[in-house]
Amino acid sequence: MxxxxxxxxxxxxxxxxxxxxxxxxxxxxxxxxxxxxxxxxxxxxxxxxxxxxxxxxxxxxxxxxxxxxxxxxxxxxxxxxxxxxxxxxxxxxxxxxxxxxxxxxxxxxxxxxxxxxxxxxxxxxxxxxxxxxxxxxxxxxxxxxxxxxxxxxxxxxxxxxxxxxxxxxxxxxxxxxxxxxxxxxxxxxxxxxxxxxxxxxxxxxxxxxxxxxxxxxxxxxxxxxxxxxxxxxxxxxxLKTFTCSLDKLSLHLYPSLEAFEEEMLQLLNTDRLNRDNSGPDGHTVLIQERRLHVGVHNGWGFVVKPQVVVVEPEPEGIKGRSGSFSRRPGSLTRLSSSGRHTLVLRSRLQLRDMVNHPAFGIVFHLEYVFSAPVGGGGGKVN
Structure with a gap:
């Protein structure tokens, strides 16, 4: 542990x-x-x-x-x-x-x-x-x-x-x-x-x-x-704090991004139909946005309010992405390896108030925003 x-x-x-x-x-x-x-x-x-x-x-x-x-x-x-x-x-x-x-x-x-x-x-x-x-x-x-x-x-x-x-x-x-x-x-x-x-x-x-x-x-x-x-x-x-950077972050979901999101949408759509007490209506739940909450955590709580960034599926054919967490100067650890079908962050994150203590870490929280049809006209609501 x-x-x-x-x-x-x-x-x-x-x-x-x-x-x-x-x-x-x-x-x-x-x-x-x-x-x-x-x-x-x-x-x-x-x-x-x-x-x-x-x-x-x-x-x-x-x-x-x-x-x-x-x-x-x-x-x-x-x-x-x-x-x-x-x-x-x-x-x-x-x-x-x-x-x-x-x-x-x-x-x-x-x-x-x-x-x-x-x-x-x-x-x-x-x-x-x-x-x-x-x-x-x-x-x-x-x-x-x-x-x-x-x-x-x-x-x-x-x-x-x-x-x-x-x-x-x-x-x-x-x-x-x-x-x-x-x-x-x-x-x-x-x-x-x-x-x-x-x-x-x-x-x-x-x-x-x-x-x-x-x-x-x-x-x-x-x-x-x-x-x-x-x-x-x-x-x-x-204790003394320092600022670190999080660069080239990619997220891998099990068994794959495509399978994970497909199953999630099926379950959400089934739940929607059950709540409405109706059968298939030709409409479905759609993903509008994928958000990643990133914050420094000391085991007791977030030491500063987590940053919220948008992550996107990596386009086919792009290779060689690797995530890193660095404290200038020098790299501390590798987060993930290259691969397709991942969610990627296209910008660099600056994380402040990090402390050199074994109970300090970075917590990631992935959040999805959906739109679902409402009423008989197939209108969408988030």
């Missing part, structure tokens, strides 16, 4: 609800959450009977209460031991520093923090038990995270019995904290801080919106931290 594919597979996110996206603001802003410690025992001891080496983990997800929709990805902390001091409640120290940026700064967008006990059963297999969850209001009408009086102040996140999946139940109406179906866990809370993090703007193009990450995670394109904290996002710095 390549480094790009490894990073890509672990960084996939669930998009926000389409209706909430319409309320997004023009600019994305960065924020920092510090989950300091869990105080108290958020479960009944009998729930852990028969389990050994019990440790605790925090999991954080973004949630849209308006449409009961989890989005982004679930971040998981490292597991930590419960420390007990005589005469005081138990404490689990985490000191996890998290970052995210978003344009969905709406009071109904929140973070849900779940406490999970991770242990081993008698057979030695790992077992995870949800102990409760808390609702972290990110953009409350009363205390905005960008309010200077609220910055860097420790806050308590109360915990409730059950699982975050309970938030999807139709009986849980807003405000959830006062809902009769939600019961608070007495004597247990999470200590945390929430504040804006303007420094994140430097690296927002390398990190998708609404993805919660730890400062200790490797973000391709960001200089790794060299201090003891290991936090590369507290004062992020960019």
């Amino acid at each position: 390549t480094e790009w594919k490894r990073v890509f597979e672990k960084s996939m996110v669930i998009p926000p609800h389409t209706q909430m996206v319409r309320l997004a603001q023009d600019r994305s802003e960065g924020f920092q959450i510090v989950l300091k410690h869990l105080e108290g025992t958020p479960h009944r001891q009998k729930l852990l009977d028969g389990l050994q080496a019990v440790q605790y983990q925090l999991r954080l997800s973004l949630f849209d209460i308006s449409y009961k929709h989890f989005f982004g990805r679930t971040w998981k902390s490292s597991v930590q031991q419960l420390r007990v001091t005589p005469g005081q409640p138990g404490r689990v120290s985490f000191n996890e520093v998290l970052y995210f940026h978003t344009s969905l700064r709406h009071p109904n967008i929140m973070a849900v923090v779940e406490v999970v006990a991770v242990a081993q059963n008698a057979r030695g297999s790992q077992h995870a038990l949800g102990c409760g969850f808390g609702i972290l209001r990110l953009f409350s009408n009363h205390t905005e995270p960008d309010d200077p009086s609220a910055e860097k102040q420790d806050k308590r996140l109360n915990l409730f019995h059950g699982t975050p999946r309970a938030l999807l139940h139709p009986a849980l109406h807003h405000p959830i904290e006062q809902n009769k179906h939600v019961t608070r866990i007495e004597g247990a809370h999470i200590q945390y801080t929430l504040q804006p993090h303007p420094a994140l703007e430097t690296v927002m193009h390398l990190l998708p919106q609404d993805m919660v990450v730890s400062g200790a995670e490797e973000i391709p394109g960001v200089v790794p931290s060299s201090d003891v904290s290991g936090d590369s996002l507290r004062k992020p710095r960019l």
